[in-house]
Amino acid sequence: MKRLVGVTLGILTAFGGFVDIGDLVANAVVGSRFGMSLAWVVVVGIIGICVFAEMSGRIAAVSQRPVFDLVRERMGPRAGLVNLGASFFINVLTLAAEIGGAALALELVTGLNYLLWVPPVALVAWLVMWRVKFDTMERVFGLAGLALVVFLVALWQLGPDWGALTTQLVRPPQDEGVPTYLYYAIALLGGAMTPYEVFFFSSGGVEEKWTRKDLVTARANVFVGFPLGGVLSLTIAACAATVFMPVAAEPDSLGQMVLPVAEGLGRIGLGVVILGVFAATFGATLETALSSGYSLSQYFGWQWGKYVAPGRAARFHVTVLASVIVATALILTTIDPIKVTEYSLVFSAAALPLTYLPVLMIANDPDYMGEKVNGRFSNLLGSFYMVLLLVVALAAIPLMLATKAGQ
Amino acid sequence: MSEPARVLHARLHLLDRQVVRESDDRLLCKVDDLEVRPGDRPYVTAILSGPLALGPRLGGLPGWLMTETDRLFRGEERPGPYRIEMSAVTEIGSAVRVAGHRQDLALERWLTRNVVSRIPGAAGTQEQDAPDDGGREAPENALRVRERREDRPGTMRLAGLLGRTVRGPSGEVAGNTVDVRLVQDGPLLAEVQQAFRPAGLLIARRRAGRLFGYERGPGLWRPSLLGALVRRMHGEIRYAEWDQIESYDDEEITLRVAWDRLRTTADL
Known part of the structure; x- marks a missing residue:
């Protein structure tokens, strides 16, 4: 337990990057449309964020x-x-979306319209940042976000056709165009490597007063948190590929995105997943708001x-x-929080290098x-990713315009 | 002198670093610019910070907006940038540490007083800083460059030497300044501390951009792909000693000697 508490900064940071509101839905959409054929992008993203988060x-x-x-x-x-x-x-765009996302999770529980939940969520988030100690904050929301592990259990319970999932890994569906495929690839990579993750992670290290003695802690945070976030995002896609793809449905809301868990694990599972979604989006709210200040x-x-x-x-x-x-104020204009993150992900891809x-x-x-x-290995990977990110940054906005944001 | 004087590259080691107050590790400001007292042996007198130091470096609309907004809210007739005497500097590393009870910048004090202290639960607003212990006046000297409205008389800013076109003795363009080499063998500032003296300019043949530290020896060109790329973009880099400079102003720097006779960076 003590070990787990030591890596909550990594978990909180990674969940804000991999399974915040935009990615939760994007992963489900990608799973239902492309199956597992974009899984390699998530793996590339996990390695990339690990390399740079470890350096920072x-x-x-x-x-x-x-x-x-x-x-x-x-x-x-x-x-x-x-x-x-x-x-x-x-x-600020992502912050707006995360506040909306946490409010949507509360709507799923209470049935009250999410717009009513927006002001209280924002107020509580601000109070946490104003008064709660950094390590308390990081532990509570990092650990609560772990409730999303229920997706793993649900996938196992759903008993998917593992063979079919594996074939999807290398075979993109024929009915989607190449630009659309690439657009989602960039959105997923941008989501995995969003800059606010390293802003928050390195500032969090300073907040926790890391010194040379804590290099092991820093590494543990990176190599537990980010792969865990990445695996969850893959699991969400796999659940969606299992449940939605055969019926050619595309989840477009948070309520639909959690359905595979309800199907696999019933009401209790649903309760746990909504708690996880709330914790992850609320954690991402804190991460993005603090990152803007940092x-x-x-x-x-x-x-x-x-x-x-x-x-x-x-x-x-x-x-x-x-x-x-x-x-x-932005989210109260009834702008769709999920649409907001889709755009901000692509802009963030352009700012990565x-x-x-x-x-x-x-x-x-x-x-x-x-x-x-840096050792030779870090530099090799780091140089490779710089080239990759440069290509992604140049391609991001043209692809968004060409595919009308993946439609 | 027993040990060799410390050598820094202004842009690489000093500009844009965080300034930290020695007594309590408080983050004060950035090294937005350096104040230099010109002359035959010019030396760095102070760290300049705040919008009035950063704005001119940014240039363009953002820089203009920054300086003018600051002037608007400062009551004084000739407001100057926030200034820290170099004699107060105790350490130059990943941050610049300074001694003394320096006050925070005006915006922090105003926001503490008028916004943050009015929010319930604002612990810490009562801890007032001691008044600024100020700094000694720099002695006045004849001007060699056009001074900015708010600068102390007889001083110039180090960033004014960066990104300038360099011409050889016959007027041909030799390159662009990319950094200023500082050597700590200037006049005594405090009892034990010597001033940093601009000892020469690093000049790149092709570009005025930053060298990111890749002007240092090839052993430090890591990752090698990036080091090679940055060096390639800048073309050949040479070093002009201060006394090889004929004249300098806001636009251009003229050298006494031709490019071929400048030292290469391999000798540094």
Whole structure:
């Protein structure tokens, strides 16, 4: 149990990237339309986020510098500002979607329209960020998110045709066009590697006062949290492929997306999965709202973080509060939260290289890292992913326009 | 002097780093720019921060918006950027640590007083900082570059030397400045601490962009793909000693010697 508590930062961060509201639905949609033929993208995403989260966690432990400090320091004020603008925009959009997602989970339980739940969810989320200690917050929502493991149990209970799932791995369905396939591939990769994950993860490491002694903790967080998030996202796709694909249905809401669990495990399973969905989306709400404060403060050099009293980090807390207010207003316009994340995922794919390039550079800088610089393997993977991310960044927006966002 | 003076590259090691207050690890600001006292042996006098230091570096509409908004809300007639004397710097590493009881920047103090302290549960707003212990006035000196409206008289900003076109003695374009090499052998600032002196310029043949640290020896070109790419984009990189500079202004820098006679970075 003690070991598990030590990796809740990784779990909370990863769930915010892999199984937040946009990905929950996107995974189910992808599963029902493409079967398991996009599973390889998730695997590529898991490895990619592990490589860069490990570097950023190691940098945070050795030098106490979180990711946006590195962006500003290595890329300079201009490119840093471009990245800040893009990341902040994505953060607030995603924050709006996550607040909506947590409210949708409450609608599933209570039957009350989700718009009624939006203001209380936003208020409680802000109170948590204002007053609750970082490690308490991370433990409660990281552990509660583990309820989503019920998808694994449900998949096993559904008894899918494993042979068919395996064939789907290498054979995309014939009735979908190549651009649409690639568009979803980019959306999945963007979801797996969203920049706010490393902002939150490395800042969380600083909040927890990691030092060189905690390098093992940092690694454990990365190599437990992110693969677990990735496996869950694959499981959700597999459940959808089993239940929806044979009847050619496409889930388009949270209520439909949890149906495979209800079919496999009945009412109790449904209760657990809704708890998991709520915890994951609420956790992602905290992650994106704090990330907006972290990135802005770290760009300008302001005091940030929950490790100081709220009154000692005024600009940081005002930023967080303002982001929550703007995001709440946005979601109250009745804009569809799931649509919002679909767009923000693609924009985030376009912003990826500017975030991961300075991480890769500084992980190699002996002035920062001493003897803890990247090994050859990390550099090989890191360089490969930089090329990949560059291609993805260039292709993301043209593909979105060409496929009308995957329709 | 027993040990060799410390050498830093301004853009790589100092600019845009986090400034941390030594006494309580509080994050104060970024090194948005450096104040330099020009002359035959110029030296760095202070760290400049805040919108009035960052804005001019950003340039364009965002930079203009940043400086003008700041001026609008500052009551003073000639508001200057937030300034930390170099003599207060105790350590330059992944962060720059400074001694003394420096106040926070104006925006933090205003938000603490007028917004955050009014929200219930705002612990910590009562901990007021001691007033700024300020800094000694830099001695005045003849101007060599056009000073900004808010700068201290007789000073210039280090970022003004970056990204400039460099010309050789016969007026041909030699390259662009990519970094400024600082050597800690300037005049004494505090009893034991010498000032950093701009000792020369790193000049790239092709591009004015950042070198990301890949100007250092090939042993540090990692990952190798990235190092090779950045070096290739910049073309050949050479080093001009300070006394090889004929003149400099806001637009261009003119050298006394031709490109071929400059030192290569391999000698550094």
